[in-house]
Amino acid sequence: MLQGIxxxxxxxxxxxxxxLICIPFAxxxxxxxxxxxxxxAVAEVDGDEISLFEYRTALQTVRASLNRQFPxxxxxxxxxxxxxxxxxxxxxxxxxxIARASSGAGFVVSDEQVAGAIRSAPAFQRDGVFSTxxxxxxxxxxxxxxxxFETDTRRRLLEAQWRDALVLSAxxxxxxxxxxxxxxxxxxxxxxxxxxxxxFAGAEVGxxxxxxxxxxxxxxxxxxxxxxxxYVVLSxxxxxxxxxxPAGTIEGYYDSRKAGLTAPEQRRVRHILxxxxxxxxxxxxxxxxxxxxxxxxxxxxxxxxxxxxxxxSAESGGDLGYGGRxxxxxxxxxAAFSLGVGDLSEPVxxxxxxHLIRVEDVRExxxxxxxxxxxxxxxxxxxxxxxxxxxxxxxxxxxxVFEQPDNLxxxxxxxxxxxxxxxxxxxxxxxxxxxxxxQAVLAAAFDEDVLAGNNSEPVxxxxxxxxxxRVADRREPRQRTLDEVRPEIVASxxxxxxxDEVRALGTELLGRLRAGEGREAVAGDLVWxxxxxxxxxEPGLEGAVREVLFGMPHPGAGAVTFDGVALPQGDFVILAxxxxxxxxxxxxxxxxxxxRLSRQLGLDAHDSFVxxxxxxxxxxxxxxxxxVEDDAYNR
Amino acid sequence: xxxxxxxxERLESLKNWWSEHGRALIGGVVVGLxxxxxxxxWQDYExxxxxxxxxxxxxxxxxxxxxxHAAVREAGSALLSDHAGHGxxxxxxxxLARSEILEGRADAARAxxxxxxxxAEVPELREVARLRLAEAAWAGGARDEAMALLDEAPDGPFAxxxxxxxxxLHHARGDPDKAREAWERSAAGYSGSPESRRxxxxxxxxxxHLNTAP
Numbered sequence: 001m002l003q004g005i006x007x008x009x010x011x012x013x014x015x016x017x018x019x020l021i022c023i024p025f026a027x028x029x030x031x032x033x034x035x036x037x038x039x040x041a042v043a044e045v046d047g048d049e050i051s052l053f054e055y056r057t058a059l060q061t062v063r064a065s066l067n068r069q070f071p072x073x074x075x076x077x078x079x080x081x082x083x084x085x086x087x088x089x090x091x092x093x094x095x096x097x098i099a100r101a102s103s104g105a106g107f108v109v110s111d112e113q114v115a116g117a118i119r120s121a122p123a124f125q126r127d128g129v130f131s132t133x134x135x136x137x138x139x140x141x142x143x144x145x146x147x148x149f150e151t152d153t154r155r156r157l158l159e160a161q162w163r164d165a166l167v168l169s170a171x172x173x174x175x176x177x178x179x180x181x182x183x184x185x186x187x188x189x190x191x192x193x194x195x196x197x198x199x200f201a202g203a204e205v206g207x208x209x210x211x212x213x214x215x216x217x218x219x220x221x222x223x224x225x226x227x228x229x230x231y232v233v234l235s236x237x238x239x240x241x242x243x244x245x246p247a248g249t250i251e252g253y254y255d256s257r258k259a260g261l262t263a264p265e266q267r268r269v270r271h272i273l274x275x276x277x278x279x280x281x282x283x284x285x286x287x288x289x290x291x292x293x294x295x296x297x298x299x300x301x302x303x304x305x306x307x308x309x310x311x312x313s314a315e316s317g318g319d320l321g322y323g324g325r326x327x328x329x330x331x332x333x334x335a336a337f338s339l340g341v342g343d344l345s346e347p348v349x350x351x352x353x354x355h356l357i358r359v360e361d362v363r364e365x366x367x368x369x370x371x372x373x374x375x376x377x378x379x380x381x382x383x384x385x386x387x388x389x390x391x392x393x394x395x396x397x398x399x400x401v402f403e404q405p406d407n408l409x410x411x412x413x414x415x416x417x418x419x420x421x422x423x424x425x426x427x428x429x430x431x432x433x434x435x436x437x438x439q440a441v442l443a444a445a446f447d448e449d450v451l452a453g454n455n456s457e458p459v460x461x462x463x464x465x466x467x468x469x470r471v472a473d474r475r476e477p478r479q480r481t482l483d484e485v486r487p488e489i490v491a492s493x494x495x496x497x498x499x500d501e502v503r504a505l506g507t508e509l510l511g512r513l514r515a516g517e518g519r520e521a522v523a524g525d526l527v528w529x530x531x532x533x534x535x536x537x538e539p540g541l542e543g544a545v546r547e548v549l550f551g552m553p554h555p556g557a558g559a560v561t562f563d564g565v566a567l568p569q570g571d572f573v574i575l576a577x578x579x580x581x582x583x584x585x586x587x588x589x590x591x592x593x594x595x596r597l598s599r600q601l602g603l604d605a606h607d608s609f610v611x612x613x614x615x616x617x618x619x620x621x622x623x624x625x626x627x628v629e630d631d632a633y634n635r
Numbered sequence: 636x637x638x639x640x641x642x643x644e645r646l647e648s649l650k651n652w653w654s655e656h657g658r659a660l661i662g663g664v665v666v667g668l669x670x671x672x673x674x675x676x677w678q679d680y681e682x683x684x685x686x687x688x689x690x691x692x693x694x695x696x697x698x699x700x701x702x703x704h705a706a707v708r709e710a711g712s713a714l715l716s717d718h719a720g721h722g723x724x725x726x727x728x729x730x731l732a733r734s735e736i737l738e739g740r741a742d743a744a745r746a747x748x749x750x751x752x753x754x755a756e757v758p759e760l761r762e763v764a765r766l767r768l769a770e771a772a773w774a775g776g777a778r779d780e781a782m783a784l785l786d787e788a789p790d791g792p793f794a795x796x797x798x799x800x801x802x803x804l805h806h807a808r809g810d811p812d813k814a815r816e817a818w819e820r821s822a823a824g825y826s827g828s829p830e831s832r833r834x835x836x837x838x839x840x841x842x843x844h845l846n847t848a849p
Contacts, residue, residue, distance in 0.1 A: 104722070107722060108686055164726075169733045170767070174774060176803065565846055604825075612762065612792045
């Protein structure tokens, strides 16, 4: 027998086998050459890998959330790519650290807990009841799937358990709460003496001082560099208006898009669950008994309300709402999609136990007719075509402005655009103008190469538009003469001198007060304000004054503390602190302080907890693999 | 090794081998399968236990969020008696201690926190408990014990919170210089927590300092 195999192994069958075995070896690793493998690890947390795919998804999520916070703005420009990348990576590492802490502490979340959380989420409810239809719809809209959403939910529940363990559990000690509340509600009684900035205004300024200031700061006294620009704007919306739709195109488009215009079959289902994960005889018997009661004439809804073990649907008579395929566990789905309307199923076994299922209503799969969809398809077609044309034209514009770097007219003529002109602009541009106020356009206009007389590279601005600019005329910065800037210099020298004098006088008066001289004697022709008692949040008190006032040492009984502060507009304020008043804190604000302090201590504990996990873990980020990804993104 | 000429001889030696070692082989396979089965069963059992503890913990935290201390105690003691060795026991103990502090049963809370300091599996959880134990000890008048707890803790991310508490202790003792020193360290350490930095700065400012030098 064995001999037989050996004999025949010389034949052509043997060759086929050898060739078949060769194929996988030959192709092994070929995907390495076809682009970055999405499963490649971009970071590791104690050996637990974070894949390129996850990182990309996290990047998208971070971008999307920033875009929501700053609608209509280029978030990569505001925050910088490095910030966004770092935030995405930190988020992933944090998730992994918490996941590792979970497995270290044996934290788990069961399937039932996940199901419970999904069922009780208001986003998936209609009229206060979980609706599989809403659930499906919400997931489709966010581009998720039940499997992925359940995994996310499980992770979120675990993270919530840690938050409860660390944040919710914080309870600030009563003496700390009282001390904080007392500090926050503290008030201080004070009066002030102001040496006004105007007291030394209009001082004589000597000609040499003016000349000296001019010479020393010549570089600051330049007119700004200005340019007059020519530019062209390429816009997708302009192109869309010109798209012609050849006869029959939309019909073909309709055929190819049919799947997207079809609403899949949906069924509204009620069920009664007899929970029993083992699927035991007893549970089956109970399910049979319930079935018999319904067949004998009892209303399905009533039996569901009374006996169903599914807490999410029992109250609504077992109603699960409309659902399509892919939502329910397989045996359930099979039954739900094979029953006729109004029929009652045999007990159906799933991982949860036995279900009795009744189909209430069927929404047949329906495809929108051509006439119904025509307008929408035309619109879609136009913007799709225009978008293609737009990107092609951007490409051509890019080549044209590069090949003919000394003018824009050639490019404009080829692409059917108009060359527009601006007035003279400084680097600030024309604020509010959609092209000439755009920072990227201005940066391009003041680029060295463009100032030298070449066309700029095309710059993309908001709303699918691309701009190319060149400098039509340039005004170099020019030295302003002494006579031109004299008023500016005189004003600033006077202000400086006045501020110095005010400060010197203020400091002198302060010294005399601290030395024990009487308030009125020190004031001279200046006037002390009435005594005033203020809290920390007192409106109408200058920020600098408040800060100094509440940082002053407590005066002893019958004593006064003096301090002073120069305000930005030049006044010097002398403060006399007469009394620090510890106010009675009422129960309500004490409660508020307790909640706030406890919560903050909890949040800090959670942050420190994660930071400590990170210190203990071996976290590695493979920057080179991320860099490859960035190149791909920028291209 | 013997050389076999024919299939018959080969078959014969195979049969001999089987009669000699067959039982041992079957025995080995049976033991192996039983081992795998036992391991799977054990894993399922552990998973089930952990899920039960998780459900109890969820009950504890829901009760805590609702401020229902009696329910916290009920679900918490069920968790602690059935799953004393589990990670959830330490986490639930922190929530139990919170309820006890809010109910004014400080001694019970301190015992609870001490247990977490001594028994929690996750070292970071111990540090959280140690910090809270020090705070509770101070609130109960045991300043020396509080200070000793703060001093025995290892350095690391919890240092800012510890320094704040140290400052509070020094201040309560009437030692503003040491309080200032500790709070300044704390304010610097709270770099990622603006609200806490504000709170510590408030305390620092209240110690007093002059803006314009004499």
